Amino acid sequence: LAKTTQPISMDSYEGQEVNITCSHNNIATNDYITWYQQFPSQGPRFIIQGYKTKVTNEVASLFIPADRKSSTLSLPRVSLSDTAVYYCLVGDATGGFKTIFGAGTRLFVKA
Amino acid sequence: ETGVTQTPRHLVMGMTNKKSLKCEQHLGHNAMYWYKQSAKKPLELMFVYSLEERVENNSVPSRFSPECPNSSHLFLHLHTLQPEDSALYLCASSQAGTGELFFGEGSRLTVL
Numbered sequence: 366l367a368k369t370t371q372p373i374s375m376d377s378y379e380g381q382e383v384n385i386t387c388s389h390n391n392i393a394t395n396d397y398i399t400w401y402q403q404f405p406s407q408g409p410r411f412i413i414q415g416y417k418t419k420v421t422n423e424v425a426s427l428f429i430p431a432d433r434k435s436s437t438l439s440l441p442r443v444s445l446s447d448t449a450v451y452y453c454l455v456g457d458a459t460g461g462f463k464t465i466f467g468a469g470t471r472l473f474v475k476a
Numbered sequence: 477e478t479g480v481t482q483t484p485r486h487l488v489m490g491m492t493n494k495k496s497l498k499c500e501q502h503l504g505h506n507a508m509y510w511y512k513q514s515a516k517k518p519l520e521l522m523f524v525y526s527l528e529e530r531v532e533n534n535s536v537p538s539r540f541s542p543e544c545p546n547s548s549h550l551f552l553h554l555h556t557l558q559p560e561d562s563a564l565y566l567c568a569s570s571q572a573g574t575g576e577l578f579f580g581e582g583s584r585l586t587v588l
Contacts, residue, residue: 397575408478408566408579409519456575464509464577466519 369453374471383440385470387453390434398429398436401452403469409452413438440472448474479503482567482580490588491557497583499550499567508550509577510542511566519566525550526572557587 370388377383389398397416401409413420415427415436426439440447450469480501489495501508510522524532525544539561541553550567564584568577 399575401577406564406582406584408480408568408582409577410478410579411576414576464575465521466511468518 389455480580494555497552501569505569509568514563
């Protein structure tokens with residue numbers, strides 16, 4: 366399993382765009398990159414998943430460079446309710462069995 | 477509402493008690509998981525069931541015993557736990573081949 370490295374914490378203000386970068390130097394050819402969000406005392410919630418280039422949904426965008434050794438989760442115009450822990454995971458899309466979470470990035474959005 | 481329901485949401489038990497956590501998924505998925513999340517620690521994968529067969533057991537102590545009677549239900553039987561087992565226990569489900577996990581709200585366990 367590819368190891369991921371993320372910043373431990375980040376601060377932002379309401380209305381700003383937040384970019385959280387994840388390093389995964391040992392990503393394998395079959396691996397996808399998946400991001401989850403977790404609020405206190407709740408289970409993580411899937412945000413977005415991608416393999417290469419750019420993926421966008423109604424919540425976020427995921428940017429993946431050509432070498433795929435890193436990825437950036439972009440949250441447009443954050444609000445106070447986006448304060449949460451964000452996890453970057455790398456693994457075979459068929460290998461949900463091996464989904465291992467790291468420490469994540471604690472995002473704190475201030476008014 | 478994630479389609480994964482866990483009960484009870486809160487449980488307090490003594491070290492000599494026997495209790496069970498229950499998880500039910502309404503998503504038609506074919507894989508189910510138990511994770512443990514202790515305070516200020518990453519989620520730890522405990523058990524994985526695929527098509528009702530256990531496919532992963534991450535060196536979890538035998539005082540935790542999982543059961544998956546069908547693809548929609550998952551139990552975690554608890555006995556003679558230790559105070560350090562106090563944590564949030566999260567159940568998740570997925571459809572094999574997608575890699576996307578759907579989590580329940582969790583069961584907060586306190587062992588006295």
